[in-house]
C-alpha cells in the first residue's frame with residue numbers, strides 16, 4: 045500500500061440513498077447532486093461516474109475550480125451548475141462549455157452579458173433571489189431593475205433557473221423563517237413571469253427541504269448531504285422514524301453511509317505501567333500496555349480534539365486513541381486485542397466485525413457537524429469505490 049490511509053466508497057449505499065431521495069419527489073423534478081466541498085469529502089472525480097451509473101445527470105458545485113474538475117469527468121449528457129464563485133476571467137470558459145451558473149449581483153449579470161455577446165453564445169444563468177437568508181441573491185429593491193436588464197438583453201441569456209436557498213430547513217427553530225422564504229420566493233417567481241421571464245427550472249430545495257417541505261421541490265432539487273447517507277439533522281432523522289411508524293413500515297435507517305475511512309497498524313510496542321504516551325503528559329499508563337501506531341493524524345483531517353478521546357476498530361474491537369493526535373500519527377491502546385500485527389486493518393470510520401464507528405459519533409465528540417468533518421477530509425487521501 046503506497047498510502048498510509050484510504051477512503052472506501054460504497055456504490056450500493058450511494059444507489060440506495062439516491063433512490064430514497066428520488067422517492068420523495070412526487071412530481072418528477074430534476075435531481076441535481078450537490079458535489080461541492082470535494083463531494084462532501086468523497087472526491088468529485090470518484091463519485092461522479094458512480095452517481096451517473098445510478099441515473100444522476102446534473103451536478104452542483106460551489107466554484108469554477110470544482111466545475112472544471114467535474115467537467116473533466118462527466119458524461120456528455122450531464123450538466124454542471126455553479127452555485128457560488130466564478131471569476132470574470134472564467135465566464136468565457138463556463139459559457140463556452142454550457143456550464144450554468146448563479147447570478148446574484150449586477151456585476152456578474154452584466155459581465156455574463158458582455159461575454160455572451162462577444163462569444164455569440166447564450167449564458168445559461170440562474171437568477172438567485174434573496175428571500176430571507178441574507179447571504180447572496182438579488183434583494184427586493186434590486187429585483188425590478190434586474191428583471192428589466194434580463195428582458196432587455198434576453199438574446200444573450202438562457203434563464204436556466206430562478207432559485208433561492210433556505211436558512212436552515214433542517215431545524216424546527218427556523219420554521220417561520222422558512223415559511224416566509226417560500227412565500228417570498230413564489231411572489232418573486234410571479235413577478236418574473238409578469239415581466240415575461242419564465243425559467244427552465246424553479247429550484248429551492250436542499251436535502252432537508254425535500255424531506256420536510258414538499259412544496260419546495262418545484263422543478264429541480266439540489267440534494268447534497270443525503271446522497272452520502274447522512275440526515276441533515278437528528279431532528280429530521282427522528283421525523284423519518286416517526287413517519288415510518290405511522291405508515292406501518294418498520295422504522296429503519298433509509299440512508300446508508302457511503303464512506304469508510306481506513307488505515308493499518310504501523311508498529312506495535314510494549315510499555316510498562318507508569319509511562320507517558322506520545323508528546324507531553326496527557327496519557328499515563330496504569331498497567332502493562334501494548335500500544336500500536338496508526339499513520340493518520342490531524343494532517344489527514346483526524347482532528348486533534350480526539351486526543352485521548354477517539355476510538356478506532358481493530359480486530360472487530362473498539363480501542364482507544366491514547367495521548368495526543370500527532371500530525372501524521374496516532375497511538376492506540378491494543379492491550380485487549382489478541383496478537384495485533386503490523387499491517388492489520390484499522391477502521392477510523394466504518395464497520396469491522398459487528399461494530400461501527402459513525403461520522404457523527406466522532407462529530408458529536410468534537411462538536412462539529414457531519415458536514416464539517418466530511419468537508420475537512422483532505423483530497424490527498426486516495427478514494428476507491430467498492431460494491
Ligand SMILES: *Cc1c(COP(=O)(O)O)cnc(C)c1O
Pocket residue numbers: 078080127209249250251252266267268269270276
Ligand atoms: C450546500 C447547498 C445545497 C445542498 O445542501 P444539503 O443540505 O447538503 O442537501 C443546496 N443548495 C445550495 C445553494 C447549497 O449551497
